[in-house]
Amino acid sequence: METKNLDADLERIVKKWKDKKGSLIMILHGMQNLYGYVPRETALKLSQTLDVPLARIYEVITFYNYFKLEPPGKHNISVCLGTACYLKGAADLIDEVKKLLEINEGETTKDGLFHLDVVRCLGCCGLAPVMMIDEKVYGKVQRKQIAEILQNYH
């Protein structure tokens, strides 16, 4: 997702919320809605514009799981680490995805193709261990299948 209008977008959103209560969160929401994440430059500029310490802004961003600091990938991988999946070896699946894509959880690959999240229960524990890529659910996944599954995404 392009962020080239970042200054103008930020200015518009700040203008809208500046004098209202809870403005910091609403501005961060606005940026995340636009870009799918809160770009780092936004946090820096907000700190200067609102005269709020940068540490406070990061505190808010990290407190609410909703905010993301990384751009979303073209394909979003969610590996479940809920109890049922954990007991069936989900940690191995996460390891394998990390190894193959050279990213950690919460990160996006350099080419922007994949983003990895670890989640708690996808609601289909009978299929444990479960992972989801975009809207598609993969059940009873084995570590050795992951490379092949990922190859289907471009």
Ligand code: FES
């Ligand atoms: S624990 Fe993984 S789907 Fe429920």
